[in-house]
Amino acid sequence: MRLVATRSLKENDILSKPVLHDNGNVLVQSGIPLSNRIISRLSDFGIGYVYVDDEITKDIIVKNVISDETRKEAIHTITKEFKEIANHHIVGQKLNPLHLSKDFSNIIQKILNDIKSSDDVISILSDVYCYDSYVFTHSLNVTIYTVGLAMKMKFSEKQLFEIGLGAILHDVGKVMVTKEILEKNGRLTDEEYEIVKIHSRAGYDLLRNAPNIPLLAAHCAFQHHERLNGSGYPQGLSGDEIHLYAKILAVADVFDAVTSNRVYRKAMLPHEGLEILYSGAGTLFDKTIVELFSRTIAIYPIGITVYLNDGRKGVVSKQNKYFSMRPHVRVFEQNGDRVEPYEVDLLKERSVAIIECEARLGTE
Incomplete structure (x- = not known):
């Protein structure tokens, strides 16, 4: 394919x-x-x-990082719970969050099991799904990226569970922000941006009072917009003042945001999203985390057409698990001429590199 x-x-x-x-x-x-x-x-x-379907790539199969069943259940849970919280907020009722921990704990465990059973780097192409709410899908995607990265960092089961809960609930405070602002087709005014920024503290206040939700999960909601140089919000924390979970979450959050379609902006491809992270590595984001993240995700998704620095053109056919920037490429064209397809492993042919992807997907 x-x-x-x-x-x-x-x-x-x-x-x-x-x-x-x-x-x-x-x-x-x-x-x-x-x-x-x-x-x-x-x-x-x-x-x-x-x-x-494509004759050259008919044997190339793309596997989902989590099962369709897990994705469906996760989105259903996020949608149901977030909407319930929003409804309580609108009518001014106090929410009883007793069930929050149980419902989301079950989802986190299923996501962990799915990712553990996968033997490949993580690839999420959210545009292949149509969704009602960016916030709901974003919450799931960020969880998958965050948990995948935490596994690479050898987190314990307890830590994986904590950061997984923090990731899936990191944007729960956005239910306090109107849909008109969240989905505005255009640049936010300064006043609107200040309203959006309340979601970090609002999410923290909700989660820290929820039984059986770890306090560190609440801090994921509180700190995921903090930046190393102190330019983030809501507290302007810097360096080691920011919890490790939040540093990881910041990378996953920004990456999914820029690689997802929004009403005001088309999605970037993964390698372009990674460039955004690298441009802020050491100032906005933890450099070690960004570098490890680049080895956790599929920079060039399987099936995408790429151009090599020696004039060849092909399709990414397989990932190299720990070196996702150098995948296998099935070459079918050289210097404009069609050739019999053959495989090139960029990890072995180190002088060959991808220099461009076929006209950026999803753009006009």
Whole structure:
């Protein structure tokens, strides 16, 4: 299968993977020829890219980092619980958060089990899913990235559970912010930005009073927008004043934010998102965490078309688990001429490098 920008789809192209709503329902089924009407519908749904059948890549299979069942249950739980918290806030009722710990604990355990059983780097292409709320999907994606990174850092089971809960609940305070501001199609005013910033403290206040929610999980909500140089919020903490969990979460949070479609901005590709992190490494983000994160995620997703520095063109066919910036590439073109496809392992051919991906996915 090959990853193709929706805007580049042609009539009769065939999807390799179905397009799903984040609740698990199938929006567009795989295995049937696409009509212009369906292609238009995909664009209307905000789907930036899809996987399609391709003769050169027909044996390339993309595996999900968590199962569809786990994703469906996680999104359902996040949606239900966040909406309940929002409704209590709107009517001024005090929330009884007794069930928060149980519901989210079950989800975290399933995510941990799925990631542990995976033998590959983490790849999340959220645009392959259509979702009702960015906050809900973002909360899940950040959890997957955070837990995957924490595993690389050899966290104990207790620590993985704590940071997993903190990650899935890090944006719970955003239920206190109006949808009009959160999903505004354009730059926020200074006043609107100040309103958005309250979500960190609001989330902390909610979680620190919730039975069986670790206090460190509450601090994930409180500190995930703090930055090493003290330029973050809400407290302007710097350096070692910021808890390690929050430093990890900051990296995962920003990466998912820039690699997800938003109403005001198209998604970046993973390698572009990583450049954002590296540009702030040592000042905004912990440099060691950024470097480890780059080895945790798939910088170049399987199925994406890439250009090499020696004039060759191919499709990423396999990841090198600990060196995701140097995957396997199935070459099918050299200096503009088609060639019989063959594999190149960039980890072994160190003089060869990816210099560009085919026209940035999801852009106009």
